[in-house]
Amino acid sequence: xxxxxxxxxxxxxxxxxxxxxxxxxxxxxxxxxxxxxxxxxxxxxxxxxxxxxxxxxxxxxxxxxxxxxxxxxxxxxxxxxxxxxxxxxxxxxxxxxxxxxxxxxxxxxxxxxxxxxxxxxxxxxxxxxxxxxxxxxxxxxxxxxxxxxxxxxxxxxxxxxxxxxxxxxxxxxxxxxxxxxxxxxxxxxxxxxxxxxxxxxxxxxxxxxxxxxxxxxxxxxxxxxxxxxxxxxxxxxxxxxxxxxxxxxxxxxxxxxxxxxxxxxxxxxxxxxxxxxxxxxxxxxxxxxxxxxxxxxxxxxxxxxxxxxxxxxxxxxxxxxxxxxxxxx
Numbered sequence: 001x002x003x004x005x006x007x008x009x010x011x012x013x014x015x016x017x018x019x020x021x022x023x024x025x026x027x028x029x030x031x032x033x034x035x036x037x038x039x040x041x042x043x044x045x046x047x048x049x050x051x052x053x054x055x056x057x058x059x060x061x062x063x064x065x066x067x068x069x070x071x072x073x074x075x076x077x078x079x080x081x082x083x084x085x086x087x088x089x090x091x092x093x094x095x096x097x098x099x100x101x102x103x104x105x106x107x108x109x110x111x112x113x114x115x116x117x118x119x120x121x122x123x124x125x126x127x128x129x130x131x132x133x134x135x136x137x138x139x140x141x142x143x144x145x146x147x148x149x150x151x152x153x154x155x156x157x158x159x160x161x162x163x164x165x166x167x168x169x170x171x172x173x174x175x176x177x178x179x180x181x182x183x184x185x186x187x188x189x190x191x192x193x194x195x196x197x198x199x200x201x202x203x204x205x206x207x208x209x210x211x212x213x214x215x216x217x218x219x220x221x222x223x224x225x226x227x228x229x230x231x232x233x234x235x236x237x238x239x240x241x242x243x244x245x246x247x248x249x250x251x252x253x254x255x256x257x258x259x260x261x262x263x264x265x266x267x268x269x270x271x272x273x274x275x276x277x278x279x280x281x282x283x284x285x286x287x288x289x290x291x292x293x294x295x296x297x298x299x300x301x302x303x304x305x306x307x308x309x310x311x312x313x314x315x316x317x318x319x320x321x322x323x324x325x326x327x328x329x
Contacts, residue, residue, distance in 0.1 A: 023273045024302060025050070027295035032281070034291065042304040049304035058307040065316060067309070074309040075327070078316035080127040089114070093159055108160035108172055121154040121179055133319035134255065134327075135202060135229055142318045144181040154179040169193055176210075183228055186210045195236040195247075202254075203228040222258045222285035229254035243269050251284055258284040273299040 027039040034053060041050030041057065048059035048068075056071035066077045092114050102111035126145050129136050136142055155177040162170040170192040177185035184207040190197045199214060205227055207213050217230040233250030244267045251260040261281050268274035274297060281291040313323050 022300050022302070023297045024300040025295055025297045027277075027293055029053075029291055029293035031292035032289045039293070039295065042300070042302050044303055047304040047306075049307050056307055058309065060306075067312065069309060069313075071307055071309055073311045073313065073326075076312050076314045076316055078127075078130045080131045082124070082127060085124065089116075089157060093157055098161075102160070104160045104172065107162050107167065107170070109163060110161045111158055113156055113158040115153045116155040116157065118148060118150040118152050118154045118179065121177060122148040125177075125179070125182060130316065130318055133315050133323075136319065138225070139319065139321065139324065141182060148179075148181055155185075167192065178207075184213075186214070194238075195234060197234045199230065199232040201228065201230040201232075217253050220254055223256055225254050225256070227254060239269075241269065243267060259290065260284040271299060273297055 023043045025039065025041040025043065029035060029037045029039065029052065037053030037055075039050070039052050041048060043059075046061040048057065050057050057069075058071060058074060059066065059068040061079075064079050064081060066079055067074050068077070069075050093112055096112040096114055099111050101109060103109050104111070122145050126142065129142050129145075133142075155175060158174045158176075160172040160174070172188065172190040175185070175187040183202040183204045185203075186199065186201045186207075188197075188199050201210070201214055201217055203213050203217070205213070205216075213228075214230065214232075217227055218232070220227050230253040231250060232253065233248065235249075236245075236247040238245040246265045246267065247263070248265070249260070249262045252258060259281060261279070263277055263279045265277045266275060276297070277295045279291065279293060279295065280289070282289055313326055315323065319327075
């Protein structure tokens with residue numbers, strides 16, 4: 001149950017990541033392990049506190065770390081400091097020549113690409129794995145990066161674009177990593193005016209065709225981590241005159257617990273603190289509901305109360321075996 005509450009905190013953090021200060025969120029979990037639990041949460045730009053039923057939730061942003069969980073157990077994450085690095089990479093990519101007729105499909109007909117060396121990939125990989133240690137299922141990826149570096153090409157970043165006259169603002173970004181000390185990785189984001197599709201896949205097997213590898217990860221037996229891990233999902237968006245509609249769905253594959261999250265969100269066009277949402281977290285193998293409920297946010301002058309957690313699981317330096325066991329990853 002505590003893990004399910006941590007999942008709810010992650011859900012609230014997802015919804016609130018772009019929120020202004022001073023929001024009161026109320027709602028109820030209507031199905032699942034915490035059915036009939038009322039929700040009462042206060043949030044500002046750096047903190048969250050409240051209750052689900054009789055259990056206290058907390059989230060606290062402190063510099064480059066995020067603490068999230070319950071008053072009895074919380075997880076501390078190191079937030080990746082990637083904005084400056086990614087901005088520099090995007091600037092390099094923008095400066096590259098555009099190859100006309102670099103056809104990826106009938107839609108994407110132009111491309112730009114840069115290559116990344118081991119000196120560039122290794123620190124990025126360390127930051128991402130420290131922030132998302134659940135991607136390091138066997139606990140062997142971070143140690144493999146110790147002392148890694150050099151001028152060898154370890155990754156490529158490619159941006160494909162569509163014909164702007166027919167499909168304005170339609171693009172796809174692919175990052176392919178093939179470092180000898182890491183599983184092969186593919187990050188792909190496709191975006192247009194209606195939303196986006198995304199996939200982050202790590203393969204522990206040799207990759208000859210990423211479409212086949214992604215299909216194999218999707219079809220792997222629940223709890224089978226031998227092939228690799230993947231987070232896959234999509235968004236849909238509609239910007240109306242009075243409110244913005246956003247739907248987010250994401251599923252994880254190759255983890256101990258196969259979860260799928262869906263969030264249906266309606267945001268006021270004038271005040272982003274005013275919104276309603278319905279969420280659904282299921283076991284993607286059994287299709288059983290883990291958490292299902294509704295939320296409503298209103299503007300408030302109240303501030304979240306500081307909450308001390310009885311036990312903090314510190315993942316800022318990665319996840320060891322005891323922490324992996326506590327979190328059931």
